[in-house]
Each structure stands twice: as structure tokens, then as C-alpha cells.
Amino acid sequence: MCQEWRIDGKIVAIVSDSTANMIAAAKNLGWQHIPWFAHILNLKVQNAVSEISETKSKVKYVVEYFK
Numbered sequence: 001m002c003q004e005w006r007i008d009g010k011i012v013a014i015v016s017d018s019t020a021n022m023i024a025a026a027k028n029l030g031w032q033h034i035p036w037f038a039h040i041l042n043l044k045v046q047n048a049v050s051e052i053s054e055t056k057s058k059v060k061y062v063v064e065y066f067k
Contacts, residue, residue, distance in 0.1 A: 011029075011031055012031060012032060013026075013031055013032040013033070013034050014026045014029075014031050014032070014033055014034065015034045015035075015036050016033070016034075016035075016036055017035070017036055017039045018033075018035045018036075018039070018040065
């Protein structure tokens with residue numbers, strides 16, 4: 001596709017999630033892989049939220065009780 005669009009000599013890096021297939025694709029094409037910061041941040045936040053889900057449920061119950 002890059003050759004078809006005549007941009008193959010202009011690309012030096014790819015920004016994507018950090019899945020193995022995207023990292024491998026960038027490496028195979030000779031491009032630098034740059035992890036997508038927003039994706040990594042989202043994964044970390046989702047992990048943190050899952051660890052406090054019990055506390056979150058308790059707080060929600062208290063708020064709903066008084067509301």
C-alpha cells in the first residue's frame with residue numbers, strides 16, 4: 001500500500017498499540033515502533049480501577065443510599 005501511494009521512502013515510524021503483530025510489522029518494514037501513549041494509559045487505568053472495584057461498589061452504595 002505504501003508503494004502504491006508512493007510514500008514508502010517517507011515513513012520512519014509507526015504509532016500503534018503494543019500488540020506483538022504491530023511491533024513485528026514495524027520491525028519487518030524497518031520502521032521504528034512508537035507505543036500509543038493513550039492506549040497504554042487506558043490499560044493502566046482499567047487495571048487500577050479493577051483493583052479497587054470492591055471499594056468502588058461500597059462507595060456507590062453509600063452515595064445511592066443518601067441520594
